[in-house]
Amino acid sequence: MTPPPGSLLAAENLRKAYGPTTALDGAEFSIHPGEMVAVMGPSGSGKSTLLHCLAGIVTPDSGSITYDGRELSAMNDAQRSALRRSEFGFVFQFGQLVPELTCVENVALPLRLNGTSRKEAERAALAWMERLEVDDLRGKRPGEVSGGQGQRVAVARALVTGPRVLFADEPTGALDSLNGERVMELLTEAARSAGAAVVLVTHEARVAAYSDREIVVRDGKSRDMERIV
Amino acid sequence: MSIGHTLLGLLESGPRHGYDLKRAFDEKFGHDRPLHYGQVYSTMSRLLKNGLVEVDGIEAGGGPERKRYAITEAGITDVERWLATPEKPEPYLQSxxxxxxxxxxxxxxxxxxxxxxxxxxxxxxxxxxxxxxxxxxxxxxxxxxxxxxxxxxxxxxxxxxxxxxxxxxxxxxx
Amino acid sequence: MGAKFAFTGGREGWIRVLLTAVGVGLGVALLLLTTALPSALSVRHHRDQARLDYTYEQHPRPKGDDTLLIADIDTTYQDKDVRGRLVEPEGPRAPVAPGLTTYPAPGEMVVSPALKKLLDSGSGKLLRERLPYKVVGTIGETGLIGSQELAYYAGAKGLEQRMNGWQVGRISAFGDPHPSSDRPDPVLILLVLVVFVVLLMPVAVFIAAAVRFGGERRDRRLAALRLVGSDSRMTRRIAAGEALAGSLLGLVFGTGFFLLGRELAGSVEILGISVFPSYLNPTPALAALVALAVPAAAVLVTLFALRGVVIEPLGVVRTAKPARRRLWWRVLLPLAGLAMLYPMIGQGRANGNFNQYLVIGGVMLLLVGVTALLPWIVETVVARLGAGAVAWQLAVRRLQLSSGTAARMVNGIAVAVAGAIALQMLFAGVQGDYTRRPGNDLTRAQMEVDVPRGVALAPAAERFSTTKGVRKAVALASADVGDGPWNTDNGPALSAQVTIGDCAALREVASLSSCRDGDAFVVSGADGDTDTAKLAKPGRRLYVSTSYDVGKSPRITWAVPRTLKPARSVKDPAGATRGGFLMTPGAVPPRIAAAVSGTVYLSLDESVPDVHEYVRNTAAAVDPMANAALWVSTEQSKKFTSIRTGLYVGAACVLALIGASLLVSQLEQLRERRKLLSSLVAFGTRRRTLGLSVLWQTAIPIALGLALASAVGLALGAVLLKMTDTPVGVDWVSVVTMAGIGAGVVLTVTLLSLPPLVRLMRPEGLRTE
Structure with a gap:
C-alpha cells in the first residue's frame, strides 16, 4: 500500500515493541497539509507511541514513515532532531515548560535552538503569545501561571517556528473542560491560520470533535474511521 | 419537554399575543424545531380550559383572530411547581x-x-x-x-x- | 516517629539514610582522628623525652657501676632516618633504655620491628651491610615513637676513648636531665592550629551537606504525609527525626571507620611520622563533644533547611522569593577574621606566642566568611549573567532560580581550597625559613663525611675513592690554632684555622703556585680573617684546639714553620673561604695529625643507584661514628614536596567527597526533570546543548567558588606569613593545581552525570502509560 496521494506525513505497517509489550502492530496513518487528525483509543493502545514514531522521536521496529517525500527511518538522529526543530511542533499533556525560563523565553526556545538571535526569537515569541492571549505572562515563570495559561504558552511554543505539523499529545488532559475547550479553540484556530497540520492524540471524544478526521488505535492496530462510513 | 409549562413561564413576564409567544419560544428554545401555530393555539386553549391562563383582550382587525393571553394565579403556582419538580433521569435501559x-x-x-x-x-x-x-x-x-x-x-x-x-x-x- | 519513618520509608528512605550515614560517618571518623591527634602527639613527645640520652656535658661524669656509655650513630637509609645507638654499660646498675630489658653484647643489636622487617627484606640489603651486628631482640613499644620508626641499639666496646661531649657520652639515666618548660616553637603551634582548622572546616561543611542528601525527595515524601493528615509541625519533627537517625547511624559508621583507620594508621607513615594505634585515643571530652555536636548539628541543619520550604499536602512549595541576601554581615566575617589576626602580624618567631584563640578564631572566621560570602557572590554574579547560547541560558536561569543550592554545594570546595592554598603558602614560606642555605657548591661535591679524630684520614679517603659511584674524594683535616692555650676561661686572643691535606686536596681551598709534600702555606684573602697575618711569624708557638675535656688532655702546640709559601684563598667545596695555614701531610707533626678531625668531600656519579647508601656504608665501615651528610639541596625541597603532595591528596579527597555529593544532587535533579528532558529532546534539542547546560550549571558556581577561595586563601596565607615574619611569596603552582583539581571535579561530575542524562533523554521518558 502506498501513501495516499497528497499526504504530508504518512506511516505504513508500523511495528514497535518495548520489551515484551507490543505497542504498535501494523499501524497506518496519513495526514494532509493543514488537516487535523485525531488519534483516539483506550489507554495503552499505542496512540502515544504512534505519535512518537510519526514525530521521529522513536524509531519503529519496522514499517515506513514518509514526511514530505522523505523516509524518516533513513535519517540519522541529528537529521531527525533538525527536522523536529524546524518542521514539527509539540504540545504535551503537562506543558513541559522549562521551569527556570520565563514564559517568553520558553516560547522563544525552539527558535533559539534553530540559531535565531535572542532578540528576534523573543519578538516572534511575543507575537505568538498575543495570538494565544497570554502575552501578559511574558515575564512570569511557568510555576506562577495556571494550567490553562501554561498550556496556551506551550501551544505558542509549538507554533513559533511555523511548523508544518503540530503534534499534540493529550493537550487538555490536565485541564478542566472549560480551560480545555479554550485551549482547543485557540490551538485549532492558530494551527488553521498558520496552515499547520495537527496530529491530536486524545482519549476525549469532545476534544477529538475539533478534528477533521479521526483514527482509532486498538491493540497497536489503527483504524481509519473515514473509510468505514 | 412540556410546551405548556414553557409557554406559561413565558407569560409570567406579562401578557402576550399567541404570535408573540411562538416567536419568543422559537427564539429561546426552538433552535431545531420551531412551533407550529396550531400547536400554540391548541396548547393555549387547554391552559385556558384548566384556568391557568385567561384572555386579556381580543384585537379585532384583518387576519386571524388575535387573542392576548395573561397568566392566572393558578398558572403561576403551576409553573412554580413544575420548576421545583426534578426531571426524572432517563433510564436508557432499552437501547x-x-x-x-x-x-x-x-x-x-x-x-x-x-x-x-x-x-x-x-x-x-x-x-x-x-x-x-x-x-x-x-x-x-x-x-x-x-x-x-x-x-x-x-x-x-x-x-x-x-x-x-x-x-x-x-x-x-x- | 521520624526515625521509624526513616528506616521503614521503603528502599528510597533506606538509601537516603545510608547515604547520609556514610557521609556523616566519614566526617565523624575524621573528627575523631583529629581529636585523637593531640594526645597522640603528646604521647610521642613523652616517649621521645623519656629515651633521651643527654651527652652534651662540659665535663664528663666519672665512670661508675650505674653509668652507660652511649654513642649517637644515627644514619639515613633511602631517605628514612634510622636512629642508631652504640651502648656499653659500665656496671650492673647501668640505666636500661626504654623498651629494652638488657643491652646487647658487643657485635649484637636489638632493633625496632620496622627495622627488623626492613633488614629481612630485599630492599634492606645495603643497610644490612652497614649494620654488621647480629639481631638478638626487638625494642618494645615504649622505646619507640612510632610503629614505623627505624631504630637499633648495638653493643660496643671501648667507647670511653671516643667520648667527645656530643656524639659519645656517659650517662647515668635516660630522659632530659634539665627538664624545662620550654614552650614549643610558636610557628609550629601556628602550623598545627591552622592545619586543624583547615581540615575540620570542610568536614563540617561536608557533614552539613551529607545531612541534606536527597532532601528534595524527602520533602515530597513529607508532602505525602501531610496529605494523610500530619500537620506542618509534625512533618518538621519527622524530618528532624530522619536526620537524627541518619546522623546517629553516621556516628556508628564513623566509630567503625575510625577504628578501622586506627589500625591502618599503625602501618602508615606520613612525613616520617608514624604512630602506634594505641596512641590514637580520642580525648574523651572531645569525643563526647563530637557525639553530641554531630546529631545536634544534623537536626539544626535540617530544620534550617526546611525554614524556606513550605510542605503542603499536595507538594512542596519553596517560598517564592527568598529575602535578598544582604552583604554587610557576610563581609563582616572575613574582616573580623583579619582583624583578629592583624595584631599578631610581624611577631615572628622571636616574639612568639601567638594567642591560640585569636589564631583559631581568625582563621575560622576567614574560612566561614568564604561560606557566607559565596551564596551572595553566586547570587549576585548569576543575576547579572545574561545573554548567551541556549545551554548557557538554561544553566544561568536554573542557577538564578536556586543559587543557594549551588552555593551550598560549592562551599565545601571553596573552604577546602582556600585553606589548602593558605597552608601551602605558609609551609612553603616557613620551610624556606627553616632550611639554611649553606651555599655548598654541588658541582664539586654532593656529600661530605666527617671523620672523627683518631681515624687516619688518608686510608679513609682511599676507601671512599674506590667506593662505587664516587668520582673523586677530597680529604681535608682541620683544626684551630691560637696564640694561647684553649683551656683557659678566655681562650686565645688570636686564632686561625689549620687545614691539612695533600696537594690536590689543598688546591680545592686555595690557589697554590707550586706544591710538594712537606710544604706549608699561609693563606690570604679569606672572609673575616684578621688574625692570620699576626700569627704567621716563623717559629711562633701556637696552641692547637683539642675541643673536648680540654682540662685533662695534654696541650698540643705547633711551631710556625720557617718557610711559609703564600697562597690565595678560594671557595672550598662547602662554599666557605678558609684562612690560616695549609699543610701537606709531610709538614704535620704526628701529634697534631692524631688530634684533628677530617672531612671527606665526595663528588658522586648520581646516576649510580643507591650511590648515597654505598657512601654511607663505607663511612660506617671506616668508623661507626663517621657521619655522612648529603648536600643535595633537593633533599629539603623533597620534604616540602611531600607536604605539598599530602595537602594535594587531602584536598583532592575533600573535593572528591564534595564531588560525590554534587553528583548525587545532580542525578536527583536530572531524574526529577526526566519528562522535561524528554520533551526538550522531542522538539529537537541537541544532546550537546543539554550536556553543556549541565556542565555550565556545575562549572559556574565552582569557578566562582574557586576564584573566591583563591583570593581568601592567598590573603590568609599572606597574613599567616606576615605573622611569622616571613617574606610573602605566592606559590602559584599550588594555586593553579588547586584550581585544576576543582576543574577536574566539575568535569568528572559532569561526565558521570552524562550517561544518566542521555538515558533520561530517551523518548521513553515521554510515555505516560
Missing part, C-alpha cells in the same frame, strides 16, 4: 444499540463494525455540534454542550462495549 450489537453477535456478523460505524456517526455529529458551538453565542454553546456530553457518554459506552466484545460474545452465545 437500540445494545440490541443491534447482540443481534450481530448472535448472527455471527461483525459486531465491532456495528460499533465502529456508530462511533463514526456519533463523532460526525459531535464535529458538527462543535463547529456550530464555535460560531454560535452562549445559548448555542450551552445547548450544543448538552448534546455533546450526551453523545460523549454514548461514545464511551461504544468504546467500553468494543473492549468487552469478546466477553459479551461468550455471554450471549452460550
Amino acid at each position: 437500540t444499540l445494545y440490541t443491534k450489537v447482540v443481534l450481530a453477535l448472535l448472527t455471527h456478523r461483525d459486531a465491532a463494525d456495528v460499533l465502529d460505524t456508530q462511533r463514526a456517526e456519533h463523532l460526525r455529529s459531535m464535529r458538527i455540534l462543535t463547529d456550530r458551538k464555535r460560531r454560535g453565542d452562549l445559548a448555542d454553546q450551552l445547548i450544543c454542550d448538552h448534546a455533546l456530553f450526551h453523545l460523549e457518554a454514548d461514545l464511551r459506552w461504544l468504546e467500553l462495549t468494543a473492549a468487552r466484545l469478546e466477553k459479551l460474545r461468550e455471554a450471549v452465545t452460550r
Whole structure:
C-alpha cells in the first residue's frame, strides 16, 4: 500500500515493541497539509507511541514513515532532531515548560535552538503569545501561571517556528473542560491560520470533535474511521 | 419537554399575543424545531380550559383572530411547581444499540463494525455540534454542550462495549 | 516517629539514610582522628623525652657501676632516618633504655620491628651491610615513637676513648636531665592550629551537606504525609527525626571507620611520622563533644533547611522569593577574621606566642566568611549573567532560580581550597625559613663525611675513592690554632684555622703556585680573617684546639714553620673561604695529625643507584661514628614536596567527597526533570546543548567558588606569613593545581552525570502509560 496521494506525513505497517509489550502492530496513518487528525483509543493502545514514531522521536521496529517525500527511518538522529526543530511542533499533556525560563523565553526556545538571535526569537515569541492571549505572562515563570495559561504558552511554543505539523499529545488532559475547550479553540484556530497540520492524540471524544478526521488505535492496530462510513 | 409549562413561564413576564409567544419560544428554545401555530393555539386553549391562563383582550382587525393571553394565579403556582419538580433521569435501559450489537453477535456478523460505524456517526455529529458551538453565542454553546456530553457518554459506552466484545460474545452465545 | 519513618520509608528512605550515614560517618571518623591527634602527639613527645640520652656535658661524669656509655650513630637509609645507638654499660646498675630489658653484647643489636622487617627484606640489603651486628631482640613499644620508626641499639666496646661531649657520652639515666618548660616553637603551634582548622572546616561543611542528601525527595515524601493528615509541625519533627537517625547511624559508621583507620594508621607513615594505634585515643571530652555536636548539628541543619520550604499536602512549595541576601554581615566575617589576626602580624618567631584563640578564631572566621560570602557572590554574579547560547541560558536561569543550592554545594570546595592554598603558602614560606642555605657548591661535591679524630684520614679517603659511584674524594683535616692555650676561661686572643691535606686536596681551598709534600702555606684573602697575618711569624708557638675535656688532655702546640709559601684563598667545596695555614701531610707533626678531625668531600656519579647508601656504608665501615651528610639541596625541597603532595591528596579527597555529593544532587535533579528532558529532546534539542547546560550549571558556581577561595586563601596565607615574619611569596603552582583539581571535579561530575542524562533523554521518558 502506498501513501495516499497528497499526504504530508504518512506511516505504513508500523511495528514497535518495548520489551515484551507490543505497542504498535501494523499501524497506518496519513495526514494532509493543514488537516487535523485525531488519534483516539483506550489507554495503552499505542496512540502515544504512534505519535512518537510519526514525530521521529522513536524509531519503529519496522514499517515506513514518509514526511514530505522523505523516509524518516533513513535519517540519522541529528537529521531527525533538525527536522523536529524546524518542521514539527509539540504540545504535551503537562506543558513541559522549562521551569527556570520565563514564559517568553520558553516560547522563544525552539527558535533559539534553530540559531535565531535572542532578540528576534523573543519578538516572534511575543507575537505568538498575543495570538494565544497570554502575552501578559511574558515575564512570569511557568510555576506562577495556571494550567490553562501554561498550556496556551506551550501551544505558542509549538507554533513559533511555523511548523508544518503540530503534534499534540493529550493537550487538555490536565485541564478542566472549560480551560480545555479554550485551549482547543485557540490551538485549532492558530494551527488553521498558520496552515499547520495537527496530529491530536486524545482519549476525549469532545476534544477529538475539533478534528477533521479521526483514527482509532486498538491493540497497536489503527483504524481509519473515514473509510468505514 | 412540556410546551405548556414553557409557554406559561413565558407569560409570567406579562401578557402576550399567541404570535408573540411562538416567536419568543422559537427564539429561546426552538433552535431545531420551531412551533407550529396550531400547536400554540391548541396548547393555549387547554391552559385556558384548566384556568391557568385567561384572555386579556381580543384585537379585532384583518387576519386571524388575535387573542392576548395573561397568566392566572393558578398558572403561576403551576409553573412554580413544575420548576421545583426534578426531571426524572432517563433510564436508557432499552437501547437500540445494545440490541443491534447482540443481534450481530448472535448472527455471527461483525459486531465491532456495528460499533465502529456508530462511533463514526456519533463523532460526525459531535464535529458538527462543535463547529456550530464555535460560531454560535452562549445559548448555542450551552445547548450544543448538552448534546455533546450526551453523545460523549454514548461514545464511551461504544468504546467500553468494543473492549468487552469478546466477553459479551461468550455471554450471549452460550 | 521520624526515625521509624526513616528506616521503614521503603528502599528510597533506606538509601537516603545510608547515604547520609556514610557521609556523616566519614566526617565523624575524621573528627575523631583529629581529636585523637593531640594526645597522640603528646604521647610521642613523652616517649621521645623519656629515651633521651643527654651527652652534651662540659665535663664528663666519672665512670661508675650505674653509668652507660652511649654513642649517637644515627644514619639515613633511602631517605628514612634510622636512629642508631652504640651502648656499653659500665656496671650492673647501668640505666636500661626504654623498651629494652638488657643491652646487647658487643657485635649484637636489638632493633625496632620496622627495622627488623626492613633488614629481612630485599630492599634492606645495603643497610644490612652497614649494620654488621647480629639481631638478638626487638625494642618494645615504649622505646619507640612510632610503629614505623627505624631504630637499633648495638653493643660496643671501648667507647670511653671516643667520648667527645656530643656524639659519645656517659650517662647515668635516660630522659632530659634539665627538664624545662620550654614552650614549643610558636610557628609550629601556628602550623598545627591552622592545619586543624583547615581540615575540620570542610568536614563540617561536608557533614552539613551529607545531612541534606536527597532532601528534595524527602520533602515530597513529607508532602505525602501531610496529605494523610500530619500537620506542618509534625512533618518538621519527622524530618528532624530522619536526620537524627541518619546522623546517629553516621556516628556508628564513623566509630567503625575510625577504628578501622586506627589500625591502618599503625602501618602508615606520613612525613616520617608514624604512630602506634594505641596512641590514637580520642580525648574523651572531645569525643563526647563530637557525639553530641554531630546529631545536634544534623537536626539544626535540617530544620534550617526546611525554614524556606513550605510542605503542603499536595507538594512542596519553596517560598517564592527568598529575602535578598544582604552583604554587610557576610563581609563582616572575613574582616573580623583579619582583624583578629592583624595584631599578631610581624611577631615572628622571636616574639612568639601567638594567642591560640585569636589564631583559631581568625582563621575560622576567614574560612566561614568564604561560606557566607559565596551564596551572595553566586547570587549576585548569576543575576547579572545574561545573554548567551541556549545551554548557557538554561544553566544561568536554573542557577538564578536556586543559587543557594549551588552555593551550598560549592562551599565545601571553596573552604577546602582556600585553606589548602593558605597552608601551602605558609609551609612553603616557613620551610624556606627553616632550611639554611649553606651555599655548598654541588658541582664539586654532593656529600661530605666527617671523620672523627683518631681515624687516619688518608686510608679513609682511599676507601671512599674506590667506593662505587664516587668520582673523586677530597680529604681535608682541620683544626684551630691560637696564640694561647684553649683551656683557659678566655681562650686565645688570636686564632686561625689549620687545614691539612695533600696537594690536590689543598688546591680545592686555595690557589697554590707550586706544591710538594712537606710544604706549608699561609693563606690570604679569606672572609673575616684578621688574625692570620699576626700569627704567621716563623717559629711562633701556637696552641692547637683539642675541643673536648680540654682540662685533662695534654696541650698540643705547633711551631710556625720557617718557610711559609703564600697562597690565595678560594671557595672550598662547602662554599666557605678558609684562612690560616695549609699543610701537606709531610709538614704535620704526628701529634697534631692524631688530634684533628677530617672531612671527606665526595663528588658522586648520581646516576649510580643507591650511590648515597654505598657512601654511607663505607663511612660506617671506616668508623661507626663517621657521619655522612648529603648536600643535595633537593633533599629539603623533597620534604616540602611531600607536604605539598599530602595537602594535594587531602584536598583532592575533600573535593572528591564534595564531588560525590554534587553528583548525587545532580542525578536527583536530572531524574526529577526526566519528562522535561524528554520533551526538550522531542522538539529537537541537541544532546550537546543539554550536556553543556549541565556542565555550565556545575562549572559556574565552582569557578566562582574557586576564584573566591583563591583570593581568601592567598590573603590568609599572606597574613599567616606576615605573622611569622616571613617574606610573602605566592606559590602559584599550588594555586593553579588547586584550581585544576576543582576543574577536574566539575568535569568528572559532569561526565558521570552524562550517561544518566542521555538515558533520561530517551523518548521513553515521554510515555505516560
